[in-house]
Amino acid sequence: MALEDALARELLEAHPDAAAAVLERLPVGEVAALLDAAPAEVVAAVLRHMATPSAVACLGRLAPERGAAALAALPLDTAAVLVRRLEREAQEPLLAALPPAAAAPLAALLRYPERTAGAVMDPRVLALPEDLSVEEALAHVQRTPQHVLYYLYVVGRARGLVGVLNLRELMLAHAAAPLGAVMRSATARLGVRDGLQAVVAHPGWRGLHALPVVDEAGVFVGAVRYETMRRLAADADRPPRIEGPLGTLLGLGELCWIGLAGVVEQLASARARPAPGGSAEERRDR
Template sequence: MPDKRILALEFLSRQPMQAARLLEQLPNQNVAAFLQEIPARATSEVWTHMLPLHAAHVLESVAADYSAETLSTLKPGYAAAILRHFSPPLVAEIMEKLPQRLVLLCTLLLDYAPSLVGAWMTPKVRSVPLSCTVTEARRRIAASAFENFCPIYIVDDDNFLKGIVSPEQLVAAHGDAPVASIMSTPGYSLPARSTLESVANHPGWKDFDDLPVLDRARKFIGVLRYARLRVGIEDASGSLRSEQAPDLMSGFIEGSIFGVTDILNASLTPGLKDSAGLNRENGK
């Protein structure tokens, strides 16, 4: 009988996307224990296909050395997408262990000025893969710690936002139906590097409390809540105390593989689709 480890390596190398979808549904500590038994470079494609929030939860349960080794095998955009979900102390610890070039690239990807949308956005939002069924989406959402009224954002394997599903839609839909069949088409989005002032009168605020935020490659990286927008504008004008400004980590956001390639004179492949926000009826 073939060695189980060999079979696992075959599965990870030949079907990384399917492996990622499977591992996202298992307990984080079990996934961490399993992946630590396999060379980091053999798992890089799997980490790439995992949703950044899930990948971060898994790596939070292991030593920083392993996290750094894992992130070192990923392209900068994917590494940054995972880093933005860690606490500031953990980011600092891991960054000290990363290759200098990767640190530079991740810093460029993650850092936003306080006047920009990216510094005030909420990166931790509920998202599920475009390929999953309603039943799988329900299972993922049930295991999350987000408020029940929050929307569910549907993303493809490249983290482009494809649709939005309300909790009510998810409950009412047939379990075997593809989640793509019940999602609403995205409509509005905000560039992460736009200034708060420039988006203050965005037409999307008339209908939505949250608007999706996209990086330079137009990949989905979080949402800007209207309440946070107002606080950010007031803070920038000096009307709030400085300690109410967002933590630096709230600006550690832009998880796009293409986010700084223009800076580094590499090829740029922009996404084409626009994105949408959350209807006010669903809450903040």
């Protein structure tokens, strides 16, 4: 089955959205067996394009280590949505299998109600004390560039949000100056319990690539990325089904895809079918 394996993986990697639509029609056990053999990044891409109930069902059938690897490859807010919907007995081993670097930020999102700014923010965004020098701040940025979202947020020693700089402003500032002397006031912000409609409609998006999130006491807890806001807006405003000639044309395209997707269906069924010597799950456990 080497050729079928390679072809199925290619289809999953190149067309995760279409593959997800096909796999949703199959029994969850067959889908889980197929995804169990795919790389974590491919599993994450397919789960991201599945309807949430189908994605949750598949995630719950994967071995905790495999499910945890897929969660770590998903956008943080998407991972939180899926974990929230798992049964507790499936949640606990999955979270326990996550590495600390992925478990801690995910736990931060799960503390807040679903469909709020706190549930979709990135809690790993860098924020530094206002009495730190520009030189020290640049050293922090260089050590953790993946946690800098266009801006450096500035906080008081009690973690209250007091200001912001973009990276250009930070690099041009005098090295010995404290951040509090070169920052701008961070007037645009989201409350941690603001609903998603308020997040999407916030006027700050007209000129900013990210918005800081604060709790009820004004303490900085994270930031929402512009890309996250766009995804939320797209999910809330999906276009209606297209009718007429264009809809027919798209339907023909779907039929072409279904011909290719038959390979995926057949491979999923074959992987889920017990082989001589026991089931796929039993052989993995040996």
